[in-house]
Amino acid sequence: MSNLKSHASDAPSSVRASSNKPSTQKRILDTAERLFAREGFEQTSLRQITQEADVNLASVNYHFGSKKALIQAVVARYMDVFMPALDEELRGLDDESALTTLQVFEAFKLPLFSLNGIHKRGTERFLRLLGFAYSETQGHLRRYTQSAFGNVLQHLLALLHRANPELSDEEMFWRLHFVLGATVFAQVSGQALIEIARAEFNHEVNIKTVIEHLIVFIAGGLERP
């Protein structure tokens, strides 16, 4: 944590001077993201990351301090885009007169797809990172999310209660966690499932399709009387 060298978070020069190669920091971040999203955090070693990024093993600890901090940096890059976008979408629902569960979940779509601005397959990567963050127990990530974006999550819960006033707090508690489970699982097993589906149904399947299916499903489960 505090082991970080002072210059590590200095902002500007993200591109090396007289070279078209991205900086070491960015190379590490990009490669780590790709591998984390594919294999999970624990399954990905620093040696694997540094080798594929073509940087020295020790540079991860030099630039980020520790593997934990690297994980957090990778996730934060997406969170910092996603959460404000979601926040705005949720605010747009505050004035809705007859709010439905489906509306609330569909508010996730734009923020999710906007992540493709970060990377070509940003949506997919973010969801898989999230999935691993929860299925592996990366407590520090949960704490970071809760403390940095807790208010957004509170807002979400309030809207869901407004859309389902007949559900008790306890029922909402359980169903929300089931929603989370279905979502996380769909992403972690996502790539494998997409391939199976492709072979089985003889047409292209992409992340958008999966999300559409998922949203209908979780809305159905959550609204169940």
Place this chain on the structure above:
Amino acid sequence: MSNLKSHASDAPSSVRASSNKPSTQKRILDTAERLFAREGFEQTSLRQITQEADVNLASVNYHFGSKKALIQAVVARYMDVFMPALDEELRGLDDESALTTLQVFEAFKLPLFSLNGIHKRGTERFLRLLGFAYSETQGHLRRYTQSAFGNVLQHLLALLHRANPELSDEEMFWRLHFVLGATVFAQVSGQALIEIARAEFNHEVNIKTVIEHLIVFIAGGLERP
């Protein structure tokens, strides 16, 4: 795999002769089960198991051949009870005239609760083992389940299709995996969630309650038009 000593699967003498202590094999199996269900497969080391079981480290490899084989033996002990029981329940639904999704999922309840015959908290343990088997990628376990009990799972799929004839194969495919996700997640995060719920709602929460909530949720998600 084939490294197993020939006597390892010899059936009978599960209790040592002139001693009230269970056999080494059983001690390993019981302790491994307890730890696997609590921490997951990868998080539990053989040293932890053998230490708590009070047996020698090497005896796991002697009796089971490898850690993978031990994991499989632990899971199989439950599968061999659960799957036939589920099979029987599902057969009971074949003659149902107006089959509902809820009926299909409720057919899981008895087989699940029957696992408490194996261990006091057998239901909970089995579900958590299953959860870890899927969230960690224990491919060999998936293969074993598929090959040993594939017919039961096929039967389940057929019944769900009968209860929801309007759903396409593809929709059923996705929803079934979301169901699996919600279930697995609920169990892996289960203990933590149960404790939060207990504190939040000031009354006892047990595994049965969670399953009741879950079944309603997944039936709602799956039936969604």
Place this chain on the structure above:
DNA sequence: GATTAAATTAAACGCATGTTTAAAATGTGT
């Protein structure tokens, strides 16, 4: 261009894992 500061490098450290080995202990059949 000399002097600092920052970044990179190769190597080692310390620890934990699953597995194997070979000797000792225990049990079994005659």
Place this chain on the structure above:
DNA sequence: ACACATTTTAAACATGCGTTTAATTTAATC
């Protein structure tokens, strides 16, 4: 009681991990 097979044991093996160190190279500053 002997001979043999089975089981248990302590120790080492081989591998992989995140991290640290100390020296070198590169960049920036005066």
